[in-house]
Amino acid sequence: xxxxxxxxxxxxxxxxxxxxxxxxxxxxVETVHQELSKWYQLAGAYMVMVGVVNLTRVHGHRIxxxxxxxxxxxxxLVCMFGIMIFGIxxxxxxxxxxxxxxYSQIIAPMNATVYSTLVxxxxxxxxxxxxxxxxxxTILLVSALIMMLGRVPLGAMISPVIPQLADWILNVPNVxxxxxxxxxxxxxxxxxxxxxLVGIExxxxxxxx
Amino acid sequence: xxxxxxxxxxxxxxxxxxxxLLVVIARARKGLKIPEVYKVAGLDHLDEAIGRATEMGRPVxxxxxxxxxxxxxxxxxxxxLSYAAKACARYDTPxxxxxxxxxxxxxxxxxxxxxxxxxxxxxxxxxxxxxFIAEDQFAYASGVTGIMNRERPAANLLIGAFWAESLxxxxxxxxxxxxxxxxxxxxxxxxxxxxxxxYCLIGEELFAASAYLSKDPVLMGNLIAEDWGKMVMxxxxxxxxxxxxxxxxxxTKLLAK
Numbered sequence: 001x002x003x004x005x006x007x008x009x010x011x012x013x014x015x016x017x018x019x020x021x022x023x024x025x026x027x028x029v030e031t032v033h034q035e036l037s038k039w040y041q042l043a044g045a046y047m048v049m050v051g052v053v054n055l056t057r058v059h060g061h062r063i064x065x066x067x068x069x070x071x072x073x074x075x076x077l078v079c080m081f082g083i084m085i086f087g088i089x090x091x092x093x094x095x096x097x098x099x100x101x102x103y104s105q106i107i108a109p110m111n112a113t114v115y116s117t118l119v120x121x122x123x124x125x126x127x128x129x130x131x132x133x134x135x136x137x138t139i140l141l142v143s144a145l146i147m148m149l150g151r152v153p154l155g156a157m158i159s160p161v162i163p164q165l166a167d168w169i170l171n172v173p174n175v176x177x178x179x180x181x182x183x184x185x186x187x188x189x190x191x192x193x194x195x196x197l198v199g200i201e202x203x204x205x206x207x208x209x
Numbered sequence: 210x211x212x213x214x215x216x217x218x219x220x221x222x223x224x225x226x227x228x229x230l231l232v233v234i235a236r237a238r239k240g241l242k243i244p245e246v247y248k249v250a251g252l253d254h255l256d257e258a259i260g261r262a263t264e265m266g267r268p269v270x271x272x273x274x275x276x277x278x279x280x281x282x283x284x285x286x287x288x289x290l291s292y293a294a295k296a297c298a299r300y301d302t303p304x305x306x307x308x309x310x311x312x313x314x315x316x317x318x319x320x321x322x323x324x325x326x327x328x329x330x331x332x333x334x335x336x337x338x339x340x341f342i343a344e345d346q347f348a349y350a351s352g353v354t355g356i357m358n359r360e361r362p363a364a365n366l367l368i369g370a371f372w373a374e375s376l377x378x379x380x381x382x383x384x385x386x387x388x389x390x391x392x393x394x395x396x397x398x399x400x401x402x403x404x405x406x407x408y409c410l411i412g413e414e415l416f417a418a419s420a421y422l423s424k425d426p427v428l429m430g431n432l433i434a435e436d437w438g439k440m441v442m443x444x445x446x447x448x449x450x451x452x453x454x455x456x457x458x459x460x461t462k463l464l465a466k
Binding site for chain 2 (some may be wrong): 021022023024025026029040043044047048049050051052054055057058061068069107110111114115117118121122124125126128129140178181182183184185187188189190191192193194195196198200201203204205
């Protein structure tokens with residue numbers, strides 16, 4: 001029963017979702033679709049508390065056991081509960097000026113900072129990938145050189161053919177390869193969803209038995 | 210009640226695919242022969258990666274990506290996590306699972322707990338090794354890279370839906386000396402994983418993982434249905450391209466209905 005009930009619930013909910021996505025007409029179809037969306041969002045919202053408990057437990061252990069860099073765990077917990085208290089008891093609304101300032105002055109720049117580290121990682125990954133070890137790495141290197149030159153004025157200055165060649169690489173072999181992968185992945189995705197729906201794949205329930 | 214405009218062809222094609230899938234599953238259950246599946250290097254080397262971590266006395270890190278529960282890639286990642294967690298439990302190697310979503314966290318915890326139970330070592334399961342990090346994409350990225358730098362996993366398994374953080378994880382994993390196996394169906398991230406990881410599951414290989422690792426004939430039968438689906442799509446592309454070349458758009462209009 002422990003396994004059968006979630007599978008049955010998943011099957012019924014999944015079928016309702018498929019029917020209400022593909023079909024239109026009677027009002028109940030849209031009502032059920034909207035209602036299911038709300039349930040889905042609600043389930044996600046209350047699960048946040050489970051995450052908060054885990055975060056508190058993991059960092060609490062680090063602090064009490066004085067593990068390496070335990071001070072950072074204090075910062076993590078103070079930030080998490082500080083934001084929670086500020087949001088619930090002081091700001092109360094996402095349009096609160098303090099809340100907006102907090103987002104635009106702290107969270108957004110921090111996100112941008114982490115994102116911007118990508119440029120260095122791209123450089124180091126490219127260096128390793130472009131080292132000529134075999135024919136595939138050579139093709140990768142030549143294609144990358146043409147692409148990079150084709151995207152800057154220097155490429156057109158060297159030869160007007162370079163930007164055209166870069167466009168061709170991007171729009172023909174690249175798109176062909178990507179679409180092939182996408183078609184395969186789409187079928188894989190649909191098959192996985194159907195396996196979950198009919199209860200053949202039960203990994204999400206913790207284990208395969 | 211009628212089918213939503215633009216979804217007509219998709220609905221009938223998916224229905225045919227579902228029926229094919231169920232027929233193939235029924236055939237597999239009857240014990241009919243299933244064709245062999247080609248070797249997937251990334252999956253073949255999972256045990257090697259975990260074995261390496263065991264020899265080095267360092268943990269294994271697993272990230273199920275940053276996709277939500279409605280993403281098929283996340284569901285496919287669970288099958289690989291289950292396999293990896295069982296191998297880690299067998300060898301007494303810690304497995305650290307980092308989650309972006311609090312909804313995913315109890316599921317991955319359940320998978321790892323069940324894995325330890327199935328190999329008969331429930332007492333070895335460490336709940337703190339399955340961690341919720343943060344729901345914000347780059348906060349999650351920072352948290353995971355911090356864990357990688359501090360705990361220096363010998364094997365880094367990045368399986369699921371990844372976006373901009375893919376290369377950050379792969380490069381940090383490389384810098385701490387991890388053997389890296391990645392897998393995603395997000396086409397924009399595949400080149401990063403191919404360039405930076407030792408092995409990469411490309412697109413559909415990720416979805417084939419549960420069948421490939423379990424060798425279950427029913428799941429293997431699924432792969433046949435997928436291949437038939439792809440063949441039909443190739444035929445559609447050829448027919449559409451030929452007809453469109455000669456100025457006949459009836460087929461493409463039919464599919465767009």
